[in-house]
Amino acid sequence: MKLAIFGVTGRMGLAIARLAQAAGDVQIVGGVCADEDPALGRDIGELAGLGSLGVVTTADTASGLLGADVVIDFSVASAVTGLLALAARQKVAVVSGTTNLDDAAKKALDKAAQSVPVLWSPNMSLGVQVLAELVEQAVRRLGPGFDVEMTEIHHKKKVDAPSGTAKRLADAARAARPELREVHGRSGDVGARKDDEMAVYGLRGGDVIGDHTVYLFGQGERLELVHRASSRDLFAHGALVAARFLVGKSPQRYTIADVLG
Numbered sequence: 001m002k003l004a005i006f007g008v009t010g011r012m013g014l015a016i017a018r019l020a021q022a023a024g025d026v027q028i029v030g031g032v033c034a035d036e037d038p039a040l041g042r043d044i045g046e047l048a049g050l051g052s053l054g055v056v057t058t059a060d061t062a063s064g065l066l067g068a069d070v071v072i073d074f075s076v077a078s079a080v081t082g083l084l085a086l087a088a089r090q091k092v093a094v095v096s097g098t099t100n101l102d103d104a105a106k107k108a109l110d111k112a113a114q115s116v117p118v119l120w121s122p123n124m125s126l127g128v129q130v131l132a133e134l135v136e137q138a139v140r141r142l143g144p145g146f147d148v149e150m151t152e153i154h155h156k157k158k159v160d161a162p163s164g165t166a167k168r169l170a171d172a173a174r175a176a177r178p179e180l181r182e183v184h185g186r187s188g189d190v191g192a193r194k195d196d197e198m199a200v201y202g203l204r205g206g207d208v209i210g211d212h213t214v215y216l217f218g219q220g221e222r223l224e225l226v227h228r229a230s231s232r233d234l235f236a237h238g239a240l241v242a243a244r245f246l247v248g249k250s251p252q253r254y255t256i257a258d259v260l261g
């Protein structure tokens, strides 16, 4: 598999480079970073602590995608629409894990999927996919007599909130109870909790990779469904599995559930 990495100098981008190189059957052919990145023009292998790979970072997305079967994107939301347009034009499949996409970027995912296979997921882990299925089932089975709330915890450098995974888990809860309305802060004289509220709170600190807890509060009991990521490699591994899955597939949108089969 010939792989390009978009956002290659970031935490996830470098984790992808390391795992891709360790896989043995993946060739990194390009890596794109931001214009103003101090690592622009540097060897990707050296940045990832792998020794020289002979492939340097570029801010020119078109040349970064040259020769790639698939691009893995973990960057910033504002860069994703441009990447998708070029990947579609150059017939490069796209795996994107970038979160906090706006409506234009979400539409761009659909548009690109008319030309190339596209998989976007706010969480590439197998465990979170199953957690979302469990959340939907628990909310449906326990019904409106249980109050649904959730917390997400991430490292202090994370720039968006709530996390993409929390939004996905909120969607899973709403698949069972469409009336649930997200609440993102309670402060002051807010009154008693309303039945259709579903608080989604973000905590930030230290180097936490990603914890998500969904609470279902009943009378005299509560259920907590928890996922804790202990290594960033978890997401990088999932993205590489997804990238392999996309190569040779027909143009359309895919999900992690498709990858799991």
Ligand SMILES: NC(=O)c1ccc[n+]([C@@H]2O[C@H](COP(=O)([O-])OP(=O)(O)OC[C@H]3O[C@@H](n4cnc5c(N)ncnc54)[C@H](OP(=O)(O)O)[C@@H]3O)[C@@H](O)[C@H]2O)c1
Residues within 6 Å of the ligand: 006, 007, 008, 009, 010, 011, 012, 013, 032, 033, 034, 035, 036, 037, 038, 074, 075, 076, 077, 079, 096, 097, 098, 099, 100, 121, 122, 123, 124, 125, 235
């Ligand atoms: N789906 C999942 O499983 C999953 C898991 C972890 C993280 N994420 C998401 O993935 C994204 C990246 O996370 P991270 O922790 O790796 O963040 P990060 O360390 O900040 O990396 C983001 C990288 O993207 C680069 N970038 C910015 N603008 C760019 C552009 N126009 N073209 C190319 N690269 C550009 C940044 O460069 P500069 O630093 O020079 O701006 C940085 O190197 C976030 O949205 C995060 O929420 C998703």
